[in-house]
Amino acid sequence: MTAAAPPRSSRxxxxxxxxxxFRTTAFKLSLAYLVIFALCAVTAxxxxxxxxxxxxxxxxxxxxxxxxxxxxxxxxxxxxxTLISVIERRSKxxxxxxxxxxxxxxxxxxxxxxxIPSGLLSNTGQFEISYGRDVDARNxxxxxxxxxxxxxxxxRLLVGRDTAERDQLRAAIGxxxxxxxxxxxxxxxxxxxxxxxxxxxxxxxxxxxxxSIMAGNLDGRLRVAGTGDxxxxxxxxxxxxxxxxxxxxxxxxxxxxxxxxxxxxxxxxLRNHADEALRGSRSPEELREAIGAVxxxxxxxxxxxxxxxxxxRLEAGSARESFSAFDAGQAxxxxxxxxxxxxxxxxxxxxxxxxxxxxxxxxRELVGQALANLADNAIKYGASGTxxxxxxxxxxxxxxxxALSVADHGPGIPEGEQARVLDRFVRLDDARSRxxxxxxxxxxxxxxxxxxxxxxLRNNNPGLAVKLSLPRA
Numbered sequence: 001m002t003a004a005a006p007p008r009s010s011r012x013x014x015x016x017x018x019x020x021x022f023r024t025t026a027f028k029l030s031l032a033y034l035v036i037f038a039l040c041a042v043t044a045x046x047x048x049x050x051x052x053x054x055x056x057x058x059x060x061x062x063x064x065x066x067x068x069x070x071x072x073x074x075x076x077x078x079x080x081x082t083l084i085s086v087i088e089r090r091s092k093x094x095x096x097x098x099x100x101x102x103x104x105x106x107x108x109x110x111x112x113x114x115x116i117p118s119g120l121l122s123n124t125g126q127f128e129i130s131y132g133r134d135v136d137a138r139n140x141x142x143x144x145x146x147x148x149x150x151x152x153x154x155x156r157l158l159v160g161r162d163t164a165e166r167d168q169l170r171a172a173i174g175x176x177x178x179x180x181x182x183x184x185x186x187x188x189x190x191x192x193x194x195x196x197x198x199x200x201x202x203x204x205x206x207x208x209x210x211x212s213i214m215a216g217n218l219d220g221r222l223r224v225a226g227t228g229d230x231x232x233x234x235x236x237x238x239x240x241x242x243x244x245x246x247x248x249x250x251x252x253x254x255x256x257x258x259x260x261x262x263x264x265x266x267x268x269x270l271r272n273h274a275d276e277a278l279r280g281s282r283s284p285e286e287l288r289e290a291i292g293a294v295x296x297x298x299x300x301x302x303x304x305x306x307x308x309x310x311x312x313r314l315e316a317g318s319a320r321e322s323f324s325a326f327d328a329g330q331a332x333x334x335x336x337x338x339x340x341x342x343x344x345x346x347x348x349x350x351x352x353x354x355x356x357x358x359x360x361x362x363x364r365e366l367v368g369q370a371l372a373n374l375a376d377n378a379i380k381y382g383a384s385g386t387x388x389x390x391x392x393x394x395x396x397x398x399x400x401x402x403a404l405s406v407a408d409h410g411p412g413i414p415e416g417e418q419a420r421v422l423d424r425f426v427r428l429d430d431a432r433s434r435x436x437x438x439x440x441x442x443x444x445x446x447x448x449x450x451x452x453x454x455x456x457l458r459n460n461n462p463g464l465a466v467k468l469s470l471p472r473a
C-alpha cells in the first residue's frame with residue numbers, strides 16, 4: 001500500500017514559500033559567507049597539503065643523501081664486494097630504501113629495484129621516477145625519489161625512497177578536504193535556511209502588522225522580540241513613528257472637533273451682526289458700528305486660522321530652512337521691552353534677567369513669537385492674581401542647552417491640567433471669560449519642538465512658570 005501524495009495545493013504553496021526564502025537577503029548573505037569560508041578552507045587545506053609534501057620530500061632527500069654518503073664510504077674502504085654485501089643486507093630490512101648498483105654498461109649487479117625508466121642511468125642527480133620492485137609478480141609501478149651517483153671505476157649507484165607514504169598522506173588530506181567541504185556546505189545551507197526562515201518570519205509579521213495598520217487599525221504595533229538586533233531596532237523606531245502618527249491623527253480629530261465647537265460661537269456672532277446690519281433700519285453710524293463688529297469678529301477668526309496654519313507648518317518642520325544663529329538673551333530682552341509698558345498698565349512689574357552670549361540656532365522670529373505669547377499670558381493672568389504683582393523673564397545657560405522662562409504670580413494651572421493645556425483649543429473654566437481661543441501654548445509648544453527642545457510647566461507658588469529648554473548652538 002503506497003502513501004498518499006501531498007495535495008497539489010500544498011505543493012504549490014511550498015514552492016513560492018521556498019522561492020521567497022531563497023530570495024531573502026539573510027539567505028543570500030549566508031551563502032556569500034559560506035562561499036568565502038569555503039574558499040578560505042580550500043586555501044588553508046591546500047597550503048597544509050603543499051607544506052606537508054614539501055617537508056616529506058625534504059626528509060626523503062636528506063635520508064637519500066645520508067645513505068649515499070654512507071655507501072660511498074663503504075665502497076671507498078672495502079671496494080665493490082663490501083658495497084654489495086652492505087646493500088644486500090639493507091635491502092632485506094623492513095621499510096628498506098631502494099638500492100641499485102650497475103656496471104658502467106648498465107648491467108644489474110645488486111639491488112632491490114626491478115625496473116626503471118630507460119635512459120635514466122645515463123644521468124646523474126635527483127629524480128622522481130616510476131619503478132617496479134623485483135618482488136612484484138605483476139610488475140606494479142611505484143613512485144620514488146631517487147639519486148644517481150657515479151662511483152669510482154664507473155659503477156652507477158642508485159639510492160631512493162618510495163613516496164607511498166607521502167601519496168597516502170596527500171590522498172588522506174584530499175579525502176578529508178572533500179568530506180569536510182561537503183559537510184561545511186551542507187551545514188551552511190541548513191544554517192542559511194534556518195537564519196533566513198527566522199528573519200522571514202519576523203519580516204512577514206511586520207508585513208501583516210503594516211497591512212493591518214494600512215487597513216485602518218492605527219493601534220497596531222510591530223512585535224519586538226527583545227533580542228536587540230537590527231530588526232528590533234527597526235521595529236522600535238517604526239513603533240515610535242506610529243505613535244507619532246497616532247498622536248497627529250488624534251490631534252487632527254481633536255482640532256476638527258474643537259474647530260466645530262469653539263468656532264461655532266464667533267461664527268454665530270458674526271452672522272448675527274451681519275443679519276442685524278442687513279435687517280435693521282439703522283442710521284449710518286449704527287450701520288458703521290455693526291460692520292465694525294463684523295470686521296472685528298472676522299479678524300479674530302482670521303487670527304485663529306493663521307495660528308492653526310502656523311502650528312501645522314511648525315509641526316511639519318518646514319520652517320527649518322530659515323534657521324540661523326542668534327543671541328537668545330537679546331531676543332528675550334526685546335520681548336520684555338515690548339511688553340513692559342503693557343505690564344505697567346495692568347499694575348505689574350516686568351523684569352528681564354538674561355545672561356550674555358547665549359547663542360541659539362533657530363528661527364528668531366518664531367522664538368520671539370513664543371516668548372511674546374508667554375508674556376501676554378503672564379500679563380493677562382498675572383493681573384488677576386492675589387500674590388506678588390510681578391513677572392520675571394529669564395535666559396540662562398543649562399548643562400545641555402539654554403533655558404528661557406516666563407514666570408507670573410497669577411492663579412496658575414493645576415498640575416493635573418498642565419499637560420492638557422498644550423493641546424489646541426483647550427481652555428480651563430476660569431479662562432473662558434477672557435478673550436482667546438486656547439492656541440497660545442499650542443503654538444509655543446510647536447516652536448519648541450521645531451527647535452528640538454522641551455516645554456515644561458510648573459507651579460510658581462502662586463502662579464505659573466513656563467520653561468523653554470532649547471539646545472545650544
